[in-house]
Amino acid sequence: MKTIILAGGFGKRLRPVTDYVPKPLVPIKNIPIIEWQIRYLKKFGVDEVIVCTGYKTKMIENYLNAKNLDMKVNFSVEDSPLGTGGAIKKAARLIKDESFFVINGDIITNIDLRKLAAKQNSIASIELRTNFGVLETNQDKVTKFKEKKEITDLWMNAGIYHLQKKILKDLPKKGDIEETLFSEYAEKGKIHIIKFKDVKWFSIDSFKDMEESSLEIEKIIK
Template sequence: MQALLLSGGFGKRLKPLTDYLPKPMIPICNYPIIEWQIRYFKKFGINDIIVCVGYRSDQVIKYLDGKNFGVTITYSVENRPLGTAGAIKKAAKHIDSDSFFVANGDVLTNLDLGKLKTHDNSIAVIPLRTSFGIVHLDNSKVERFEEKPEMSNYWMNAGIYNLNKDVLKHVPSVGNLESTTFPILAKKEKLNAIQYGNVFWKSIDSYKDMEECESLIKSTQYEKFIASK
């Protein structure tokens, strides 16, 4: 199988850092986000990777071309923002496998791709994580505080997908998967959700996310996980 990395966004919420550096090149524990992602897919035996780049694409390409990850990297360059669906549509000519993985370009995780691979047209979902502390009450009395718990009855999109190539006919040239392709597949009952609990997962959208991700990488020994087979 192949993996397709959606790495063409502006990263506006990380300004002024992204005024000079594309979001995939933001360093987390001394490695840029995109390197963590490539090493993650390689761990699961995915050695053919398509990188969708846009904003400051030259920096991403120069960095990756200067490295030897032991994988084949193909670039799909966007001259204007196309959205997550549009990026996939543009990269379609490079997709050779019957099914392929897709990852949002700002996600670091350890979720098991083998589990996601068991069903075509699947999205990885994880328990919703609140950004706030929860206060548990007994009527009007405070019982206890719980810091940023997982909401086990609600699921959030983890930004990692396994899609069949046939899905490309439902992918527009401009737009996002979540508002275009996925609703069509869901209506046809052809979209599966693979549930993951207790996984390392972080989306890098803010400076606080960067700090929290670095802390998680160290506490979970994520680099050893990536390096192991």
Template sequence: MHAVILAGGYGKRLRPLTDDKPKPLIEVAGKPILEWQILHFKKFGVSSFIFLTGYKWEVLAEWVSKNEKRLGISAYFSIEEEPLGTGGALKKVKDILSNKNEFVVTNGDVVTNLDFSKMDVKESVATIALVPLKSPYGIVETRDDLITSFREKPVLENYMINAGVYMISPKIFDLLPDKGDIEKSTFPKLAEAGQLKGIKFKDVYWRSIDTLKDIEEASGELPQFITS
């Protein structure tokens, strides 16, 4: 199976850390996000990686080439001359993946230990991993006008969000835009057609690294949940 890493974004909210490197190379708990992802995929036997790159692609390619042998992977790079969006970037590697079996896709800023082998596309074109929403704020619980308790940034089990990890069938290439995001263009169409599944993962670690605070908090959390 191939793993496709969406690694073409600018990472503007993480500047100045992304002034000289792409977001997936930001270090969390002593390793780049990208290395955490590779190590997790390898636990499931995935060793073939396709990196969809754009911003600072040379830096990412250099890091991968230096670590390819150590990590025991094979790598292919697709370079965007201009931003194509997640859908357009994926369509650009159609020739590599269209004649293969299903493949897994992940955003380049996500660290997780979810078991993507539980996802399949037997009755769908794509399957999205869903995780519970963690409130960015503390919750105040009340009874009438009285405050009864406080909950510090709880996980809201009844509200599921897109985890940025997808299992995809090659059938999707007929539905991808030349330019645009798969989440905004293709997935809504698949949902309307009943061809988009969502698998809920509730007892897993998941974090999107978007801010300096995310780096700080994830650096303390990751070693507990993801082992190399």
């Protein structure tokens, strides 16, 4: 199975670090996010990645080309931002398989890709978590304080997809997949959800995310 890594963003929320290095090269425990992702993908038999780049492309190419990661790496370079849908449409032309995975370039997780591959055109999802402490109350008194509680049976997009290549004709040349193809397919009942409970999942969008993921990353991706 091949995987597209969406790694073309500017990573503005991690400035000033991303003024100097692209987000995929931001280190977690002294190893860049994209290398952690490749280690994760290898565990599930992925033998090739297509890295979608745009911002500081050469830095990403130089790093991956210099590493011996035992993974075939190709690049799909965006001269201007195409959005997630446009990036996938362009990169997937390099894939001959009937289906492929897509992962956002800032995700650290232990989600089981084999379960995701069992359904065509599927989205990995996890239970929504709050970013803040949750108060349980009785009238005007706090009875319990819970940090970052998961909200039962409300599911969020985990940023990992299993897609059939035949969907490429429906993807935009420019635009986000969430607002175009997924929205259209959802209305027609053509997109599946694979729910994952009790998994580790981090989207590296802040320095706090970097800190929290660094405490568990070696357990998540061995």
